[in-house]
Each structure stands twice: as structure tokens, then as C-alpha cells.
Amino acid sequence: MADRGGSVVVGMDIGGTSIKMGLVTKAGETLVTSKVRTGVLDNEAAFAEVQGAVAALVGEAGLGASDVAALGVDVPGVVLEDGTLAMAPNITLDLNGLLACLGSAFPTARIAALNDANAAALGEAWLGSGDASGSTVMVTLGTGVGAGVVIGGRVIAGAHGAAGEIGHINVEPSETEACNCGCHGCLEQYASARGLICLYREECEKDGAEPVEIAHTTDALAVFEAARGGNAQARRACERVGHYLGRALAAVAVVVDPDAFVIGGGMSGGWDTLGEACVERYREVAIVSCKDTPIRPASLGNDAGFLGAARQAILAL
Ligand SMILES: [Zn+2]
Structure with a gap:
């Protein structure tokens, strides 16, 4: 044209x-x-x-x-x-x-x-944290977990528009609660704002600790703040989110082998509390040729x- x-x-x-x-x-x-x-x-x-x-x-x-x-x-x-x-x-x-x-x-x-x-x-691939000419997988952590796959600078939508539904990769086979999609143990059940709060409440229950005040069911910020302040249960919950995310990215790596992973969405505001755990778990479980793929927070915001x-x-x- x-x-x-x-x-x-x-x-x-x-x-x-x-x-x-x-x-x-x-x-x-x-x-x-x-x-x-x-x-x-x-x-x-x-x-x-x-x-x-x-x-x-x-x-x-x-x-x-x-x-x-x-x-x-x-x-x-x-x-x-x-x-x-x-x-x-x-x-x-x-x-x-x-x-x-x-x-x-x-x-x-x-x-x-x-x-x-x-x-x-x-x-993000064009102007932000991704790779402009190569491939980028971006995972958006918010109320849910969305994702986009860009290869050769173009989005792959898929035959049914479902390419990159990374939020529904299974990361916890033992999960008994159902995800919105009907499956059990999807990444979205843990790495969404709601998921983080569930994990946090679980950790508090384990320790018999009183949870910090959480304003609403997606108030991830309250957990991030608590983790930054040294709250042990909040720190463990954030780490668990990071671990689940790292595991999911390793699964994506063997399909796409992108130049870069980018983590965005409202939850990426807590990257300082979960990023290290994510990268650590990714390096632990990713196939050897993809171990050094960069995992970066998004940089363009809204x-x-x-x-x-x-x-x-x-x-x-
Ligand atoms: Zn699901």
C-alpha cells in the first residue's frame, strides 16, 4: 500500500x-x-x-x-x-x-x-522496554493477567485471537480453586491484584498474623507497601507472585524464545517486591539457551x- x-x-x-x-x-x-x-x-x-x-x-x-x-x-x-x-x-x-x-x-x-x-x-516493543526489531513478550499484570506477543515487530493475534493468553498457563497443578476461565492453577489466579491479596491472606493465616488493612479486593498497593516496610507475610506473598510469573515465563520461552520479556500493568508498580523472585525462578527453570533473556519492567506506563x-x-x- x-x-x-x-x-x-x-x-x-x-x-x-x-x-x-x-x-x-x-x-x-x-x-x-x-x-x-x-x-x-x-x-x-x-x-x-x-x-x-x-x-x-x-x-x-x-x-x-x-x-x-x-x-x-x-x-x-x-x-x-x-x-x-x-x-x-x-x-x-x-x-x-x-x-x-x-x-x-x-x-x-x-x-x-x-x-x-x-x-x-x-x-513497549516499539518505543519502550521491548525489542523494536525482534521479538517481545509483554505480560500485563492488573485486575487480570493479559499478554501480548510481538515477533519481528508485529503482534501475533493467533487464529482465534487467543495467542499470548499467558494468564492461563498452569503454574500450580494442585490448585483446587477454579480460575475465571474454568481451569485450575492459572497464573492469573496468583499474579493478578486479586491473586496477590489471596496469597497474602494465606500467608497471614499460616503465621496466625493479623493482615494489614486492605481497602478492596484489588488493593495490591497495600500489600506492596507492607512488603516494602518489611512485613514478612507480604514479602512472601510478593515473592510467590514472582515465582509463579518466572515459571510461566520459562514456559513461554520454549515456545517464543523472545529477545525480551516486559512486565507491565498496575501490578508492575510492585516490581521492586517481586522482580527478583521472578528472575530467580525464571533462571532456575528456563531452558538453558533462554536463561539470560532479559526480564524488564515496562517503561511507557499508560x-x-x-x-x-x-x-x-x-x-x-
Ligand atoms: Zn485461567
Whole structure:
């Protein structure tokens, strides 16, 4: 496909309650960003609002619709290789409708869509902690555990959009509790915010210790803080998360053998409490040829999504 002439690219990271968007150059320089709150995205009025926000972003940089060469969108759902949204359990979104609206407002732009964890991985591979030309596996630790696999600078979505579902690798065969996916002993049961808190409560119970105050079921920060303060049970819980993660990465290494692993998401804010255990366990169990693969915390924060979405659109040019 010939270059469409536009000089800038819009990246949009669509979440459950807001959209973070950025206007970037094809080389990856961010010009302006904005964040808009959203409700359900399944009607013309909502699409028009989003379209207005994108137009405002482009206008802020002193540019117009015809300057936009490409527009990439990431969503919290399963997106197939052809850009079709197959499943999005946590958001009300008519992706085709939204993209049609954006397409009519930016007629010269190539439009692309992908899953949000894949976008974050692509963003980190392009401009962050990953490997720009090689392969990067990024694991996003948050409310759940998502992941993205980038090979040769491109995201691998898989035949059913399930490539890189690292959160559902079995790391504990003896687990009796079921994961959201129906299996038992998935990484997500331990390395998510909820998982960390469960492990922490388990450790407290073992020692007969009173847990620190935890504000809600995903308040991982409280456990990280306790671990930093030397709380023995919190430290052990964080270490266990690291060990499970290291074990899962070793399983991924024999399939993908990436140039780098990147750990992102809200839980990566506790990398100082779990990173060492992760790397240690990884080196212990990984196949010998992959033992030295770097495992790094993500570096783009919340910008990884819109940057990856923009990159996906650039790759479609
Ligand atoms: Zn699972």
C-alpha cells in the first residue's frame, strides 16, 4: 500500500470508562495527548462524541483531518487478525460502528484495531522496554493477567485471537480453586491484584498474623507497601507472585524464545517486591539457551496502549 501522504497518526486506547488518545508522528514522537471519559459506545451520539475528541486532538496540533495517515484503536476484548471484535466482556462497544464513524471523519486514514494487551506489547516493543526489531513478550499484570506477543515487530493475534493468553498457563497443578476461565492453577489466579491479596491472606493465616488493612479486593498497593516496610507475610506473598510469573515465563520461552520479556500493568508498580523472585525462578527453570533473556519492567506506563494502537495502524499503511 502506498503511503497515504498524511504526516501523523492517531492512537486510541479504549478502556471501560475512558479513552486515552495521542497524536504521534510515524517515527513515534508524541505531539499531543488527551483523555476523554466515555459511557457505552454503541450509538451514533457516542461515536460522534469520540470523533469530536479526535478532531480536537488533531486540531490542537494545528492539523486537519487530511493530515492523519492512520488511526489505530485498541479495545479490551478479543480482536481477530482481520480487525473484527470477537468478544469484549467488560465493555459495551460496537467497534464496527465506531470505526465507520471515524473512517468517515478521517477518510484518508488507514484504520486498524487490536486487543489492548497486544497494543501495550507493541507499544513497549516499539518505543519502550521491548525489542523494536525482534521479538517481545509483554505480560500485563492488573485486575487480570493479559499478554501480548510481538515477533519481528508485529503482534501475533493467533487464529482465534487467543495467542499470548499467558494468564492461563498452569503454574500450580494442585490448585483446587477454579480460575475465571474454568481451569485450575492459572497464573492469573496468583499474579493478578486479586491473586496477590489471596496469597497474602494465606500467608497471614499460616503465621496466625493479623493482615494489614486492605481497602478492596484489588488493593495490591497495600500489600506492596507492607512488603516494602518489611512485613514478612507480604514479602512472601510478593515473592510467590514472582515465582509463579518466572515459571510461566520459562514456559513461554520454549515456545517464543523472545529477545525480551516486559512486565507491565498496575501490578508492575510492585516490581521492586517481586522482580527478583521472578528472575530467580525464571533462571532456575528456563531452558538453558533462554536463561539470560532479559526480564524488564515496562517503561511507557499508560501511554503504551495508544502508542501500540498507533503503531498497528502505521504497520497497516
Ligand atoms: Zn485461567
